[in-house]
Amino acid sequence: MRTERVRRRAVLGGALVTSAAAGLGGMSISQTSATERAEPSRHPDRKVALITGTSSGFGWLTSLTLARAGHHVFASMRYPRTTNAGPARELREFAKAERLALDVIDIDVRDDHSVEYGVAQVLRHAGRIDILVNNAGIYYPALVETQTMADIRDMFETNLFGHLRMNRAVLPTMREQREGLIVQITSGLGRLVLPFMASYAGPKFALEAMTEVTRYELSTFGVDVVIVEPARYNTDFIDPNGIAYYRRYLRRLAPEDARRREEYGELAERLTPFLQELPEAPDNQEVADAVASIVRMPSQERPVRLLTPGQDHLVELNDLTEQVMRQRMEAAGFGDLL
Ligand SMILES: NC(=O)c1ccc[n+]([C@@H]2O[C@H](COP(=O)([O-])OP(=O)(O)OC[C@H]3O[C@@H](n4cnc5c(N)ncnc54)[C@H](OP(=O)(O)O)[C@@H]3O)[C@@H](O)[C@H]2O)c1
Numbered sequence: 266m267r268t269e270r271v272r273r274r275a276v277l278g279g280a281l282v283t284s285a286a287a288g289l290g291g292m293s294i295s296q297t298s299a300t301e302r303a304e305p306s307r308h309p310d311r312k313v314a315l316i317t318g319t320s321s322g323f324g325w326l327t328s329l330t331l332a333r334a335g336h337h338v339f340a341s342m343r344y345p346r347t348t349n350a351g352p353a354r355e356l357r358e359f360a361k362a363e364r365l366a367l368d369v370i371d372i373d374v375r376d377d378h379s380v381e382y383g384v385a386q387v388l389r390h391a392g393r394i395d396i397l398v399n400n401a402g403i404y405y406p407a408l409v410e411t412q413t414m415a416d417i418r419d420m421f422e423t424n425l426f427g428h429l430r431m432n433r434a435v436l437p438t439m440r441e442q443r444e445g446l447i448v449q450i451t452s453g454l455g456r457l458v459l460p461f462m463a464s465y466a467g468p469k470f471a472l473e474a475m476t477e478v479t480r481y482e483l484s485t486f487g488v489d490v491v492i493v494e495p496a497r498y499n500t501d502f503i504d505p506n507g508i509a510y511y512r513r514y515l516r517r518l519a520p521e522d523a524r525r526r527e528e529y530g531e532l533a534e535r536l537t538p539f540l541q542e543l544p545e546a547p548d549n550q551e552v553a554d555a556v557a558s559i560v561r562m563p564s565q566e567r568p569v570r571l572l573t574p575g576q577d578h579l580v581e582l583n584d585l586t587e588q589v590m591r592q593r594m595e596a597a598g599f600g601d602l603l
Contacts, residue, residue: 308335311366312446312560313391315339315384317374317431318401319356320349322500323450326553327398328356332365334557336396339387341372343379374401374427384434393442397435398556399428400450404502405510406461406539408529411522416514417464424468425475432479436488444564445488448556449476453494456579461536477569481594481602489567491559496575499546508540547575 314331318324319340328340345353353369360367368390372383387394403423407416432447439445454462455469473492480490518526526533551573559567570583594603 308366310335312336312395313339313387313393314396314398314560315341315387315394315435316398316400317341317372317427319369320345320352321506322502323495323498323549323552323556324398324400325352325356326550327400327556328367329359329365330550330553330557331396331398331560332360332367333363334560335366336560337366337368337391339368339370339383339391341370341383343371343373345369345371372431374431375422377430380430380434384431384438388438394435394438395442395444396446396448396560397431397439398448398450399431401427402450402502403510404465404507405514406507406536407464407511407514408461408526408533408536409463410529411518411526412464412514413519413522416517417467420464421468421471424465425471428472429475436483439488440483440486443487445486446560446564446567447476447479447488447490448559449490449492450552451476451492451494453496453576453579455492455494456582459539460532461539477590480569481599484565484602487564489564491567492570493552493555493559493573494570494576494579495552495555495573496547497543498549498552499542500549503540504542511540547573 314336316324316328316331316338319328320342324340324342328338332338340356342349342353344350356367356369359365370383370386371379373379384394401423403420409417428449435445435447439447449472451473452465452469454466455473458466476490476492483490555571555573559571569587572579572583591600591603594600
């Protein structure tokens with residue numbers, strides 16, 4: 266669900282903050298480079314941003330939002346010439362109409378070669394990478410006992426390894442630049458769990474942990490790492506994507522696993538609400554604006570975590586974690602990395 270309505274409230278740590286209305290926001294890079302189209306002199310603070318999973322939802326909106334704020338955006342998606350040709354074309358049309366520096370490129374975050382090739386393409390055309398927004402993700406609810414090891418690995422492959430693969434590809438450049446920003450989209454389900462969410466929350470919990478460690482390890486290189494924990498939104502995440510992944514899981518359910526499922530009785534049916542969109546969902550643009558607000562913050566002053574509106578239940582947990590982490594890092598002799 267793509268909307269351009271803008272809501273400007275974001276929750277930062279424990280406090281409500283107002284994020285500026287930055288309008289912000291690929292194929293391969295076209296013959297007419299986006300850099301040429303967008304008159305670089307108009308944007309002295311232009312950054313080069315690479316975003317994953319931009320065929321829909323937050324990724325699509327964040328691509329436009331950052332490009333409208335004057336940045337050069339490489340909106341990456343898988344299958345931009347086939348399955349995702351529609352959203353790729355729409356992004357290019359916006360770029361052309363608004364003279365934005367926005368290129369669509371092909372990256373499948375599950376594929377080493379695709380990630381390396383995509384990042385090399387950005388470097389070849391822009392010469393640097395200032396911002397990586399790790400956004401791509403997949404979801405479906407299921408009783409964890411009924412998921413095969415292959416099912417669970419599949420969820421980790423996109424939702425955890427995909428992001429780590431992207432980080433490995435961009436970090437040598439960012440460290441060499443001694444400047445950079447990684448925005449990691451996780452979830453409230455990276456901090457708290459619900460039934461049927463094991464194979465989604467598992468990689469998101471791991472992602473939270475690995476992202477936070479990455480932040481500390483990069484702190485001496487001038488590279489910032491920030492976690493964004495969105496609330497629930499009606500993007501394409503559930504309908505149609507989550508529903509399609511759920512149907513695929515049902516189709517592939519072996520008789521043995523179908524039996525396991527039946528043995529859970531009525532509980533097995535209680536996942537239905539997790540396949541339904543919210544009747545009144547917040548504006549998807551909130552997440553793009555949250556990312557844009559992080560981009561605008563001064564380097565080295567960015568928070569560990571940023572919540573979108575509607576995540577107030579996580580404020581206390583995050584504040585307490587941060588407090589305890591500070592103590593533990595200092596006690597372990599790593600206070601200088603905070
Ligand atoms: N919507 C929510 O309520 C919510 C809440 C908390 C966190 N999040 C997180 O927000 C992020 C974005 O989700 P969304 O809500 O915007 O959902 P979405 O509309 O389904 O977008 C997810 C994007 O990820 C892409 N993707 C999936 N596998 C990929 C791969 N292997 N390589 C490259 N791209 C891939 C999808 O592309 P294809 O079309 O090619 O599959 C799609 O563009 C996800 O990490 C999700 O976990 C969402």
